[in-house]
Amino acid sequence: MEASSSYDGHAFQHRHQRVLPAPGRLLGAVPSAEIVAVGTELLLGQLVDTNTAFIAQALAGIGMDVHGTHTVGDNRERIAELVGGALERADGVITSGGLGPTVDDVTKEAVCDALGAGTRVDGEAIEAMEALFASAGRELRENNRKQAILPHGATVLKNAHGTAPGFVAWRADGKFVACVPGVPFEMKAMVAGQLLPLLERHFHLRETIVTHTLHTFGIAESEIDHRIADLFEQSDNPKIAVLAHRFTCDVKLNGKAQNREEAQALIAPMADEIRARLGAVIYGSDSETLAFVVLQLMRERGERLGVAESCTGGLVSAELTAVAGASDVFVGGVVAYDNDTKTRVLGVPPKRIAEFGAVSGEVASDMAQGARTNLGSDWAVSVTGVAGPSGGTSEKPVGLVYAAIVGPYGVTAHRLQLSGERAQVQQRATIHALGLLWRRLRAEPKGARET
Template sequence: LPLADAVICTGGLGPTADDITTEAVAQAFSLPLYKDESVLNHIKDIFAKRNLVWVENNTKQAIFPQGARVIANPLGTAAGFALKVDGKWIFVIPGVPRETQKMFPEGVIPILRREFPQNEQYVARQTIKTFGISEASVDKNLEDIDFAALGVNVGFYPVFPENHVVLVSRQTTAEAAEEKLKLACDEVVARLNKYIFSYGEETLEEIVAGLLKEKKLTIAVAESCTGGLITNRLTDVPGSSEYLERAAVTYSNAAKVSLLNVPAAIIEKHGAVSEETARLMAEGVRKMAGTDLGLSSTGIAGPSGGSEAKPTGTVYLALSDAGQTICRHYVYRWDRKRNKMFFSQAALLMLKNYLQGKDK
């Protein structure tokens, strides 16, 4: 605390024995603890609404050091608090990311702005999401950019199967922050453009959902090697019933024949993992469902089942509309679980590019 005007702590505010942040702060400054009845009632209301059995140790989450100002938690049971000691501020909030992200701007930032107006900066931030390039290669491609000279901090964040570049500019005016951020973004885009699929916090499935809704298109999905993962990701977005009509996991050859009308002779000649089969799967599910689009996946997730011609990690992805069917072939070198994630990512990216007119 002697080294800073404010200290921010996250975590350790739950009801269990190892949640000791509140007690530690109180002990550090020789402060008694008190129970906040309004916070306790809030916690009990949450339990009642969720039909949970009340356990007395949850009362611990309504205990605070004397003199602390409660920071409300609208998303959970663990409230935070702000405490001023000898002119210094201590902020304690939950470690659960979504709760932290909600409480920090509402409960911490206003106090910091009021107490330290001379330190206020304008922050401009941009997340650039890439796929199909490693974290090391991202760094290598950007190594000639002098971000410090541009007045921007850069961070690299692997979020499998993606790699994110986060640019942050802190300046004395909003205009200066935005200007410097744009210059840095332009430099990054010039070097990574073919790998970039998003500028911002939206997930790939959220982008796809927005495009399908915007264009008022419906889709059906036929999955083999991905086992429903593509559909799962599509339905992670609220409102997916507006565009997703149905999906089928046609894992066996018999399922591909009986449900999607893929001719057995095609599978026998080319194999279940082939461009020909992928195309017919996409066309079959589109016709079966009566949708605008049909999306399919067939591949070898591993660890066994590969061959010299079709190694483990091989996938064929197809997308069909009333006028054409496009197919893409990739080989990824991961374990089974990661291969499936890569397959689903590539399928959604193909769909996104098609909807944006980039892949037809």
């Protein structure tokens, strides 16, 4: 039976699709998939694979289990072997990458090998490419035309943002191999707009997996585990996981149910219990970042924030301005990398730098106070340190950072000894500066005294 498809830009229509349960999987059981990221550049570390994470989250959202993820180079035999093996373990495979026009784009050929499938030319894909190239005044070459050669019986996934169509190839037993482009924005549109609805219909999916994340600051992963260890053993739905993320720790709760509301109802009491056990170290949930929470707290208080940075080079300001609507709280920032700039712009006395050094609690405090005064803010945060890899001494080693917070109740300076390479030290310093500011905002009432 042939499968045919059409896409009007809003909804994907699929006709004559097989809906057979895969052998060994009971009808109604949760379908599973494995994900394969294709590209030699991924194996060499030249590119970071973000596609797998997106696809895995998307599958969880429609109630499919991901049983494995893999990375493989642009090698036809190895791709075919990996896809064939995955089909023995799971109900389907989703690959990303290797659908382009060059000689090393061999994913489609490898999938045909794994399935024992022949190929056909998709006329609609050819027409779409011809129109796209004509609009750009370019010639459609034969290597581009090869992108329209697809496995027999495959369902076409149209590419609204590029030349390479995706496809879903079907085995007679109902198992599938879905292939999508490696370019992230092409892949995301294709997966969300076409592949997910197709899989929902194919497997008659009625369940969804909802993830609720609690974000913490200032507590070690091992301490979180100690406080909630018994909950891991007691709770199968929702499942609990503790993950270190961006130099903080997250507690993730994954609930599975017939719909989103039921899953959230399963998660809620467990989330409340975890909040009770962890207490004040939880700063937010789900998409809330430290910067978001800091800005929200200041917005509620009617206060404004300024920033002075040295070793972080503007990263604290970047975190804040990444939040939409930050301008009603964040007044601005100063990157005072040079000591003369610290003096001229922030008013740090030269004798303080000479006496204590640029990397010191005293200078960090002066930087924060200078930012607050000169920017006209209610609060200010400053960061100065030795990010490395050079510049460290026995007294002030690489990774030594001072962060200072100044507000109506005065200034506090914090000494941090951070690990990692230069970029990691800078990122950790940024997160700690925002986390320390969050703690001050929670601890001190609005307004209050000036010192």
